[in-house]
Amino acid sequence: MSTPRSRARAADSVVLDDDATLHAMGYPRKLTRRFQAFDNFAISFTIINILSGIFSSFGFGMNAGGPRILVFGWIGVSLMVLLIGAAMAEVASAFPTSGALYFSAGKLAKRHKGAWSWFTGWLNFVGQIGGTAATGYAAATFIQVFAQLQWPSYQPTAHQTVLITAVVIVLQGVANTYTVQLVALLNRISVWWLLIGLVVIVGALIVMPDHHRSASFVTHFENNTGFTSGLYGGMLGLLVTSWTFTGFDGSFHMSEETVRATVSAPKGITRAIGYSAVAGLVLMLALVYSIGDYAAVAGAPAPPVRILVDGLGLRTAKVMLLIVIGAMLFCGLANLTSNTRQIFAFSRDGAMPGSRWWHSVSARTRTPVKAVWLAVVCSLALVVPGWWSHTAFTAIVSVNVVGLFLAYAVPIFLRLRLGDAFQPGPWHLGRWGRPIGWLAVVWILLSSVLFMLPQASPITVDSFNYAPIALAVVLLVATVWWFATARRRFQGPVSYGRPDEVAAMDLV
Template sequence: MATSATSTSRRGGTSALPDDDQTLRELGYPRQLARRVNAFGNFAISATIINFISGVMTALSFAMVSGGPRIMVFGWLGVGLLVLFVGAAMAEITSGFPTSAALYYWSAKLAKRHNAGWSWFTGWLNFIGQIGGTAATDFALANFAVALATLQWPSFHPDAKGILAIYGGILLVHALLNTYTVGLVALLNKISVAWLLAGGLVITFYLIVFPSHHTTTSYAFTHFVNGTGFKSGLYAGMIGLLFTSWTFTGFDASAHMSEETTHAAVSAPKGIVRAIVFSWAAGLVLILALTYSMTQYDKESKANVPAAEIFVDALGHTTAKIFLLVICGAIFFCGLANMTSNSRQIFAFSRDGAIPGGQLWRSVSKRTHTPVKSVWFAATGAFLLGVPSLWNTVAFQAIVSVNVIGLFGSYGVPIFLRLRRGDDFTPGPWSLGRWSRPVATVAVVWIALSSILFLLPQSSPITLKSFNYAPVALAVVLLIATVWWFVTARRTYRGPISYGTPEELAAMEADL
């Protein structure tokens, strides 16, 4: 198998697009997954997971007390730009290594030494981040579904157990769809982009045109709120950046879908960058429409679902219910795509022997040619992450932090290792050229700073109910990974497995 320094040189030196299956064989894997995703479909899954409607609406309750409109608008602009640097750096690496293994594979091939160790911890960070993404999205959908039901039936007020049961039901539906209707899932990922664009435009148009009263431009752009309980406004504003960071997660899905994408060495990196740019622009318009419509800020910020209260105050109950239905649809698509991406990471990581019971999780359904058992692994893990909501009032923010830190941490490691490679790194057909190293440097610095920031307490006073348990969840997973590494894995895990020469793998595919 070719090394990281040379594996992309032959492909990168030609203007013709590389053969997808031959590229995969050169990376050490046989083709097992069906290539049914085109360039638009690859973009669509990342755009669906980023999901500017879902991200903005679900994290609104957090943003309105941690900085308010000022952080929502300018934080979106600043953090969105920094995330674009992260995405571009990842896209370049994706082009060189278009495999579902993605991040942990990149780390193994880019590290100068201790390759297996870098790969191991990158994979586990990505694993917990992916689980957190699935959990946060479907938990948010449960809360929005309750808000919609409460508007329709005012007597409907489920307790924490009821919301957890609804959350479990949503995970079950997403797992069943990923198990039995794989073709439908691919179609829904494409439909979701139109849903996002149309839904965002309609909500924005109504919020701009129909309310009888709007806030002033100064208020919509610069009003600052510190409702965290901490005295420092700077601290409140900094943790409020989680509002934007939570939205811009999951674009590694384009990389995880590489083995199911045609012309993956170009389509996957373009999918990452296009998804970020699309969501950045569309999300800003939606945020401005919301900040101009926050006419009863104190009441709206204290609501269980602030978006629902803003819609009711600005447009009335009927329109609010319609818009909540649109948002629920967007979040549903997001959760479905999250679980798809999550299962592919579990499949790839298990294929390389890094998850207990890997023989089970890496199996592929002969009917659908997808890793069905990994889907149920993802659903179960996400449900367990939501259980603390029974006693913790900031469980959603904690799950979001797990998602952001886990994912961005796994993004940062291979980008950092790529920087260490310097000129020894040869990109694939999609490259940043002379901007490669500056972009990667900015990406690594932002990831390091934001990861520290989002582990900090998010509300005061700090009690059992308000404690940010993200550090605990991350510590437990990393402790398991560390203990397992030193006890046994460092002797058995050698990083991504090469299953044979390209010729041997081609013969193997004929028997699959």
């Protein structure tokens, strides 16, 4: 029978094991290790955020494949993303650091470690900054949809959307400035907000509408993309699920603040994806079977909101919309948290201009406060073009998803190339590691092509997919920078000394 004293000794040994792992990788402990396993899961679950993802992209899916792709595409793509998450989780167990993707890329590469680490880090950084900006913009958009329902005379403008987005991101920055305990608490709340909100919305859509679609409606196909090929239109519809399942590297980035990180972080990644897949399918089915006039819903400014209004009535729909807006705000908050830990770690290894600023930690809160506000400023910089043009804003943040997934692919590929020389952590896939890893890499490459293809016809300045251009600009800048100066000063993840030496540098 365990006593409080024995449990305390066990907890101490866990912390020491975590610290020993960090010291073995060459880093002193500077962050507070207050995230439990549930907190680590919560951050990825919140960033994936099925309410935010599905409500933001459902309308696109209605026109690119319809119910058949929305439902069966969700099932298929979710399984592929789970493979990506499992392959990433195996790497996370071996290298539980805030640097996550770029750190593991540098450690797993046989040659050119600095280059692999450099490009992975910048893809991850740009993808996360774009994600914070895009999530804030989506929240601002739905806040104004609510305002229109509440006050019919209200007419949203581009300027108002940008201002609301800025307020949202700044407030999320303020929340991230305080202790990691507050961030953990907010992420715990967000999990229950999402799950209870899901039950409320799905329950209302089952009970309240006068009519539901027949069971066979799930096979209905629509192609309103403007392209004549139904196959192409349906393939574009797969992006609905891919857009939703991003940011699960958040659990990896929080490793240095998680207890038993070598196990908790990989479990956080895989559980967040698995639970989101199941819960998202339930929400997707509820929305699909509640569609009334298909053409009217598909052509509405916010199709899921139109489904809620038609099926539940205006008053109830507004309550449901508040649940969705709350989920979007939690999503942005968690995304910013993950973003700041990547900046903190990337700067710790000297990869960013002004690195000595961005990897400093507040003595009072034990959080990387300066990294928080760098992430806020960079996200706001991406939002500013929306003041003049929504197309310009979309063009800039379009690198979000493709940048993140390419950053996911690099350490997984390098782990596969390393073969039997890879030393797994306590959480590993065993003999399934290689086949799962190869399937993950192949799917990332295929889905990345989809992300960069035209998504509407006719192709105009407003409908053009700017993701390839945005990605090319990021890679061009990173490449020029690398060959001009970075390759001489950045050799990949650094070590601050032997384990005993870095242990003496611990600040917590």
